[in-house]
Amino acid sequence: MTRIAIVGGTGPEGRGLALRLAMAGHEVVIGSRDAGRAAEAASGLLGSPHPGPLPEGEGKEGLAISGAENVRAVSDADVVLLAVPFEGLRPTAESLREALAGRLVVSIVAPVEFADGQMRALSVPEGSAGELTRDLLPESRVAAAFQNMSARDLLRAEHPLEGDVAVTADDESARRETMALAEAMPSLRAVDAGPLSNSRYVEELTALLVNLNRIHKAHSTIRFLGL
């Protein structure tokens, strides 16, 4: 059991990961600038009806999901996921820098925007959201992962996940610990994708997957064959 805080966790991606990580047996705190909204998101996840049985026969009532203001959420966490929109990454990381010192911090941020009816990857001067996070948090161990997961799939608790989670980090232990988080979710495979300089390709893949979803009216994810 790991204590996981999800900063910016009230959005669909953050709530989806909160649900899946709690289903994997972890203690999850949803963080928000507004403690009330965080608590609301947590109770929404615990109380929402679901159309089928949960994997491993566990009910949502057994899940450990709570909500707290961001600084409070991260203060007891073993791992902190940053689930903010890209434009919020810099101010959020800067404001939490001290609270995040010494912790494993995982960026799930994909810098993308809609333009002309297509999802488009934004150019990031630091290379990627993962590298920006690393640069902003020199006293934390930083990894990047989970960027390609569909919030809709994550939130459908009865729906088995599938695909690969490419995990990047410059710090070997950060990469291993993040891979273990991904592997704890049934049916997902964690893939060691090397240093944070590779995060850019994983983040940008999100734009392609969203565009493929629109073309094929599907919910696509990725698998690396041959590994």
Add this chain to the structure above:
Amino acid sequence: MTRIAIVGGTGPEGRGLALRLAMAGHEVVIGSRDAGRAAEAASGLLGSPHPGPLPEGEGKEGLAISGAENVRAVSDADVVLLAVPFEGLRPTAESLREALAGRLVVSIVAPVEFADGQMRALSVPEGSAGELTRDLLPESRVAAAFQNMSARDLLRAEHPLEGDVAVTADDESARRETMALAEAMPSLRAVDAGPLSNSRYVEELTALLVNLNRIHKAHSTIRFLGL
């Protein structure tokens, strides 16, 4: 049977695609600035020993692969693949612009370079090699595909291919015809990946796959799940 010219086809990627397209029953001409080198590449593909049986029991002696100088190679082609390195794309497209007018042209170019021990995607002002090709060849129908395929896998005739070929084109017919070329290779699936603006993500994926191969000592390719 389609007549396919592969410009810059003497490199490993071009030769690999020449082999696989010929194995799929097409008539392939390898193009080069040097007719002698083109002929040599063609006879090398036809004459090389191979360790196992060819798929569908066909021998290489039955394959239609020849070589010619680039302009001559494309003059009779139904489809032209551009298999040049990225730095050669602009001069090659400009010099062949007239010869390529009215034809289906498929960029297989991935703009990448090695730097600091990692494969790195180059920034392309036009967005991608596919879009640059489109801009340089306004009288051709342009698609982009096959960027992620490993030359080594392509050249091992006894080795079944696997994975998805993401095909982008602004022109619907160009996309459909290119998808048909990919689908003619056994075990590959062509994926409609929309307009050329999506080619960037497919091209950049090449850098990630090469880096994954180095980390895992593997030969990776990609599959889109859920489509």
